[in-house]
Amino acid sequence: MTKLSVNINKIATLRNSRGGNNPDLVRVALDAERFGAQGITVHPRPDERHIRRSDVFALRDTISTEFNIEGYPDERYMNIIAEIRPAQATLVPDPPEALTSNAGWDTYKEKDFLVEVIRELKSYGVRTSIFVDPDPMMAEGAAATGCDRIELYTEHYARHYHEDKEEAIAAYVATADKARSLGLEINAGHDLDLNNLKYLKERIPYLDEVSIGHALICDALYYGLENTIQMYLRQLL
Template identity: 70%
Template sequence: MTKLSVNINKIATLRNSRGADNPNVVKTALDAERFGAEGITVHPRPDERHITYQDVLDLNEVVTTEFNIEGYPDARFMEIIHRVKPAQATLVPDPPTAITSNAGWDTLTHQDFLKEICAEIKAAGVRVSIFVDPDPKMVEGAKACGADRIELYTEPYAANYQADRDKAVADYVQAAEKAVALGLGINAGHDLDAENLKFLKEKLPQLDEVSIGHALICDALYQGLENTIQIYLRQLK
């Protein structure tokens, strides 16, 4: 069974555009869980342009499914992880000015840094996932760093899905096979949507979790949040 974790960053972006509390991120998270989401994901960036530090604390009080906090492991992120102790911390290599994640970690070049970070997070009782490109060498590096899971960066898959879906998914199959052989769990995320998700799941039956925000929230504008979550769940099951 592959879990659907709903990323609610875009809800916070919409709220922040007016400076008030509508839509409310806590209510959205609770509704998403009520509608079938099996996890809630947030990515609190240093400039707080969407999810804020306070949002993370508020969500931690109410989220009953798996709470996944993504981010670059700087001092602020590590403080959040130690204070909140979510189910999962997903390490991404984004610089503070990045609009969104656009590459996975080079787990070989940054192995010493990531090994130290993974050890610290795991000592706090939190599962660690490292965001990587679909490259078996990067998967091996993640294992060497001490990660529990990898999260496959799926933007290249999504971008090439229409042209040749078998070719688009080929590298991901190899990376997933390597992860399974090494005993790593497998997550995936970035630009996954209701059209390309089912095929990815078929080719990567080992998937533990997908994290989806932008496309899901966009679909919800037309189809409603409850219906959209159910649509995405059907692609996975």
């Protein structure tokens, strides 16, 4: 079964645009769980332009599904993980000023750094996932760091899906197969939506988890959050 983790960054962005607590981030997370989501994902950036540090602690104290915290593993992020002890820490290489995640790790160039980070995260009992581009060599490099999972950065797949979906998915299948052969589990995320998610699942049926935020929240404006989550879950059957 492939789990759906709902990224609620966009809910925090909307709340922060007007101040106050509307929409209520914790309530949305609890509703997402009640509507069928098997996880909640957040990315607390240093400038707190969406998720705030206080949000992470509030969510820890209330949600009951898997909590996935994304981020660049600087001292601030590592301290959050040490205190929260989420189910999963997903490491992304983007700098603090990046608008959104836009590339995977070079798992060879950054091996020593990642080995050290993952060793610390595992000492907290946290599952580790590394954001990677669709390249079997990057999966090999990830396996050498001692991580538990990779997360396939699916922006390229989503961008080219409507042009040639077989070509768009090929490198992802190869990377996932390599990772699996090395004992890694597979996550995926970035620009996945109701159009391209089902085919991704069909071609990589052993996906453990997808993390979806922007498209899901946009769809919820038209279909409602409960219906939208159910629609996404059906793509993963």
